[in-house]
Structures are given as C-alpha cells and as structure tokens.
Amino acid sequence: MLMTMLAILVHAQIAGLSPCGPLPTENQLRWQDMEMYAFIHYSLNTYTDQEWGFGNEDPQLFNPSQLDCRQWARVCKQAGMRGIIFTAKHHCGFCMWPSAYTEYSVKNSPWKNGKGDVVRELADACREEGLEFAVYLSPWDRNHPEYGRPAYVTYFRNQLRELLTNYGDIFEVWFDGANGGDGWYGGANETRKIDRTTYYEWPETYKMIRELQPKCLIWNDGSDRGDLRWVGTEAGHVGETNWSLLYAKGDVPYQMLHYGVEDGDVWCPGETNTSIRPGWFYHDAENEHVKSLSKLMDTYYKSVGRNSTLLLNFPIAPNGRIHATDSLRGIAFKQMIDEVFKENLADKAKTTHKGDVFTIDFKRPTPFNRFLAEEDIAKGQRVKKFALEADVNGKWLPLKDELVEDGDGLTTIGHRRIICFPTVKATKLRFTINSYKQEPIIKKIGVYLAPELSADIPNSGEKKSSALHIFFGSPQQMFIDWDVEQTISTFRYLPPQDSKDGIITHYTLWGSNDWSNWTKLATGEFSNIINNPIWQTIKFNPTNVRVLRFEADRLSNGSRMGYGDIEIK
Numbered sequence: 001m002l003m004t005m006l007a008i009l010v011h012a013q014i015a016g017l018s019p020c021g022p023l024p025t026e027n028q029l030r031w032q033d034m035e036m037y038a039f040i041h042y043s044l045n046t047y048t049d050q051e052w053g054f055g056n057e058d059p060q061l062f063n064p065s066q067l068d069c070r071q072w073a074r075v076c077k078q079a080g081m082r083g084i085i086f087t088a089k090h091h092c093g094f095c096m097w098p099s100a101y102t103e104y105s106v107k108n109s110p111w112k113n114g115k116g117d118v119v120r121e122l123a124d125a126c127r128e129e130g131l132e133f134a135v136y137l138s139p140w141d142r143n144h145p146e147y148g149r150p151a152y153v154t155y156f157r158n159q160l161r162e163l164l165t166n167y168g169d170i171f172e173v174w175f176d177g178a179n180g181g182d183g184w185y186g187g188a189n190e191t192r193k194i195d196r197t198t199y200y201e202w203p204e205t206y207k208m209i210r211e212l213q214p215k216c217l218i219w220n221d222g223s224d225r226g227d228l229r230w231v232g233t234e235a236g237h238v239g240e241t242n243w244s245l246l247y248a249k250g251d252v253p254y255q256m257l258h259y260g261v262e263d264g265d266v267w268c269p270g271e272t273n274t275s276i277r278p279g280w281f282y283h284d285a286e287n288e289h290v291k292s293l294s295k296l297m298d299t300y301y302k303s304v305g306r307n308s309t310l311l312l313n314f315p316i317a318p319n320g321r322i323h324a325t326d327s328l329r330g331i332a333f334k335q336m337i338d339e340v341f342k343e344n345l346a347d348k349a350k351t352t353h354k355g356d357v358f359t360i361d362f363k364r365p366t367p368f369n370r371f372l373a374e375e376d377i378a379k380g381q382r383v384k385k386f387a388l389e390a391d392v393n394g395k396w397l398p399l400k401d402e403l404v405e406d407g408d409g410l411t412t413i414g415h416r417r418i419i420c421f422p423t424v425k426a427t428k429l430r431f432t433i434n435s436y437k438q439e440p441i442i443k444k445i446g447v448y449l450a451p452e453l454s455a456d457i458p459n460s461g462e463k464k465s466s467a468l469h470i471f472f473g474s475p476q477q478m479f480i481d482w483d484v485e486q487t488i489s490t491f492r493y494l495p496p497q498d499s500k501d502g503i504i505t506h507y508t509l510w511g512s513n514d515w516s517n518w519t520k521l522a523t524g525e526f527s528n529i530i531n532n533p534i535w536q537t538i539k540f541n542p543t544n545v546r547v548l549r550f551e552a553d554r555l556s557n558g559s560r561m562g563y564g565d566i567e568i569k
Contacts, residue, residue: 020380020438022245022267028227029378031171031217032269032415035304037083037132038076039273039313040122043090045281046318049560051475053092055142055184062094062109067320069118073125075322076314079330080337083132085174085311086122088163090136093143097166101158104143123167134172134216135163139200140179145186148194153201157208164212173209174219177230197224219271228271232257232515233547235469235481236274236310237302240401240409244269244307244381254515260412262384262437269415272303275313276326278470278478282315285496285562290325292466294453296333297340301403302483305372307381307414340370340450346429351445356433358445362426369423371399372446373431375413383413384435390426399424404483413442423449465566475560476552480568485513489542491550493526494564495533502562503530506554509538511545518549530556533564 024032045053047061076084089095095105097119107114119135126133137160146152164170180194202224209216220226225248231238232254245264246256260270276296277286291299296312303310314330317323345368350361371388375381387410388399399421401409410419429447433440469481488511495503508523521543526536548568552561 017379017439017441020382021263022265023380024244024267024269024377025227027215027217028267028269030215031228032309032377034082034132034171034309035416036080036300036310036312037085037134038079038081039136039275039280039311040072040076040084040086040316041090041275041280041282041313042118042316043087043096043281044092044094045090046316049283049558051279051281051472051560052178053090053094053142054182055092055144057092057094059094059104059106059108060110062106063111064318064320067111067118067121069121069125070128071321072122072314072316073129073131075327075330077129077131078334079312079314079327080334081131081312083134083171084122084126085134085136085172086119087136087138088119089138089141089159091138091140091142091176091178093138093141095159097162099159099162101155101162102144119163119167127168132171133168134170134174135167136174136176137163138176138178140176140181142181142183142185145188147183147185148180148192148199153199156200157205160205161208161212164209164216170213170216172217172219172228173213175226177220225266225268227268229268230257231270231272231308233469233481234274234471235479236272236299237469237483238270238272238306238308240306240404240483241411242270242307242414243412244377244414270308271311272299272308273311273313274299275315275471276329277313277315279472280313280315282317282323283560285499285502287323287325288463289465289470290329293329293332293336295466296329297336297453298403300333300337301418301420304416305418307412307417336453341372341446341448343448345447345449346445349447356436356440358431358442360429360431360445360447362428365425365427367423367425368429368447368449369421370446370448370450371419371421371429371431372416372444372448373413373442374416374444376441376443377415379441380438381412381414382436382438382440383433384411384437385433386410386413387432387434388419388421389430389432390424391428391430392424392426396430397424397426420450463565465563468566468568470566473549476555478550478561478563480548480550480566482546485544485546486568487542487544488548488568489540490567490569491522491538491540491548492567492569493536493538493550494566495526495529495536496562497533497564499562500530500556501558502560503533503556504552504554504561504563505529505556506552507538508551508553509540510549510551511543511547512549513544513546515547519543519545521545521548523553
C-alpha cells in the first residue's frame, strides 16, 4: 500500500539528508499537528453589542443566566477543534478571571456573586474534553489609568503571570496587535500613543513565558518575533505560496505575513484566524450571517490546506452559551471534513516513485477531485514548486487549483497542501516536484473524491454576503478581502431589515491591493434609507482591488454598523 511504501521512502530519505534551513521546535511541530483549534470571544462587549469596549463599561452588565463552559468545550470538540484560546482580557480591560491586580473583573460582577472565574471553568472543561487550553491577553488596556506608562507594563506582566501559573498547561499565548489609542484610562478619557516595538519590553515578557510555560507558543505579529505569525488578514486564508519562515529582524509587511519568506532565517509558521461570523463578539444582527458550510470548507482548504493552522472563532451569546446556529454549522463542518477525507484512493492503487516523480496507478478510470501532500517538516520546508497531471483516456492533462485565480498555485507544500480541482475520471495521477531547496521528503500523499456542495447545510437560502470574506476592523468599519485582485465597479448594501439600529446613512468606500495604500472609491449618502430600507447601489469606475474597506461615516442609530446583505460586482 502507498503508506507502507512512503514510510520506507521517508526513512531512507531522512537517513542521509542534512537539515534544510531553519527547523521547527518540538513545540511548533506539536502545534502544527493540532491543525484546527477554536477562539472564544466573550467579555462585556457581548452585552454592549460592541467589538471594542472603551474601558468604562459597567461590570454589573456581566451576569449570564446559563454560562456553561462545558457546552463550549463540547461544541468545539464536535466541530473538530483540538484546543481553545480564550479572550481572558480584551481591549476594554475587563478580566474574565478574579485578578488580584484590578477591581475591573468578574469579581465585581453579579455573576456567581463575584465568586466566579470563567478562565478556571473553561480550563477545567477543556481538560475534561481532552482539549488543549490557551489564553488571549490584550496588551492594550483602555481601562487602566497607567496604560502608556512604565507602571502598566508591570501590571500587564503580573496578570500574565497569574494566567500562566494558576490554570495548568497553556499551549499558546495570543497578543493582539491593536495597541494604543483613545480610551477611558481611569477617567482620563484621552488618546494615548505608545511605541509598540519598545513599550512592552517583549524580550523580558517572552523570557518569563518560557520559564513559566516551557511548552507554550507565543503569537505576536510585532517586530519582536514570536513563535507564530499572523497571516495578514482575518478573512480565513493564507497565501497559496506559504513558507513557514521569516527574517529574524525588521518589520513584517503584508507580503511576508501572507506568504512567508523562502530564504527566511527563523521558523515562524502562519496561524490563520477568522470568525464563524463577521464579528469576533456575538451580535444578534449576525445570526443570519454565520459562515455557510461551503465557506467553512473553503476556509479549511485555504488554511490547513496551505501549510497553516486554522483558529476559528465561536462567540459566546449573552446567555453564556455558543449559539445553536454556530454550533450546528461547526459540527457540520467537521462532518464534511471527515466525509471528504474518509477514503484515500491512493491506498488501493499502485504507486511508483522515480526521482522527483510519483505516479499513482488506479488500474481503471477513477473519479477524484482532491490531492493532498505532506512534507516531513522536522527536516525543514523544501518544495518550491510541483505539478499534477491526470491520465484521462491515455492523455496527460494538467490539474490546477480551482481556489487560486492567479497562476496554477502549485508551489509550497510544508506540513500539508491540499489541491482542489473539478472532478476528473482518470486511470493515473502524476505528482512531479519541479523545484526544491534541497531533496524533498514527502511523507504522505492522498487522493480523494469530495462530495459536491451545491447548497448550504442546513440553510439552503444562502445570502450573497455568505460568499464573501467579511470581517470588522472596528464597530464602524467593514473589510471584504479576496485572495487575488478583483475588478469591481459596483458595491450593493442591504440595511438591517428588522431594526433601525446600525443602518448606515453616510459612507466612504476604499480599495487597496496591499493593506497600506488606500484609494477612495466612493463617498456619499444613502437617501431615505431609514424609511425605505432597500438595496442601495454604489457605482464607481472599474477598479482592481484585493481588499475593500467600507466605513460608516454616520449611522441612523446605535454605535455599530449593521447590514442585511452585501453584494459586489
């Protein structure tokens, strides 16, 4: 069988090969094998309908009626997640554990008469379900009076020490890149700027983390390299070319974050983070915008299937539970992954390996539409480019990745690469490695027949917006992101249909190809939209863009933009 033969080949290859460039640590290898794990966003924002709290929200708001961390853990496990990263403290500064260093925490909320500890309950629930546990601790704190001054850094480290010493093993610490700006700051109500490259004194913080949690990985997208990197977008995809390498020093622009660096001098793999909804926190208005099953599968192929891991967010509803829609969609996602990869057609085929060419002979015409390859990354990432061909009626036809629009996309492999293409019925499949840094070590090959996803499950009435990568940068700023440049000339906005809250009356639309340079595409007013909340159309000159930024310059009511649907042409 293929796996037996490959195991022999891998053993033989490794025996005489030297390492290729920077190598992953044991912690990074263990993390990469997790493949999928969950984000849980829950805080006072859940009760104020915000994405970013200002820091002056009343702790009395936190009083969930049915908080059940075991339900969170069960849902995440059924959705295929191997662990959970919890927002122990978001930008508002409210602590979801009874920190000894602040009064702004659950200990001063009505929930459990101030005796509760959400971090404790979730850490225990994860271990009961066999899940790994991790924490998100926002470096920015819009509540603390000393933020921006040296005293806050001591406070920040004290809280980090609490989280790393009181809750068992932590597999990852997640430091958000949002740092400095306006906030309550103990009543100062002002804007504070910091130099994010020096203010937090990251080297000392990293040293403390490694001493307290030797198996813990550090996620940080700043100039001080952590163990993992952001992939430059929250839309749920990494570049079709994805090196697990970066340069040890210097800034990391979008191109490096999204694609890695072939000749990088440190191993820093990408973690793809996205939410099952447009927002990170729960909002009633988004109940009809939970990602469709087809969108989740697209996300899987463009994250785990591109040498990354997938960090998928499940927001907690005000009652303290994961919403039923999110739960059902997550479970359907795992079931579909299992369905796609339940039978490796290569296992029953004859595989030959000559030089840099693997040929899989099925003996008879066999339908398939997915190809999987994995390198043994313990010896480094080696493959630069490869090709796939199918023998159809005696003729070799090239197979290209239908999820990539610019070129064939058959470049890096790394931990795992999945190529998706329309179903072919072929007698043989040929996998050729065309270019590599050093002799490749391929440890797995897979060929699969995925079922067609013609409609969403369980909701077949899919909205136009469900086909888009939508996420929010702030309560009044929406981003729509694509893998490659798109030529667009029309943006259509449907306001919320069941409420006047969040209706956008005045807007500005921007476009960019690199997340740095923005071009204003349109600005204006949606006339009479409050009384007549129908589709609104914005037309502009055809423009090539990779990402759109839609800003609410003025809202009818409330502080957070809302929408019923979005369409782009």
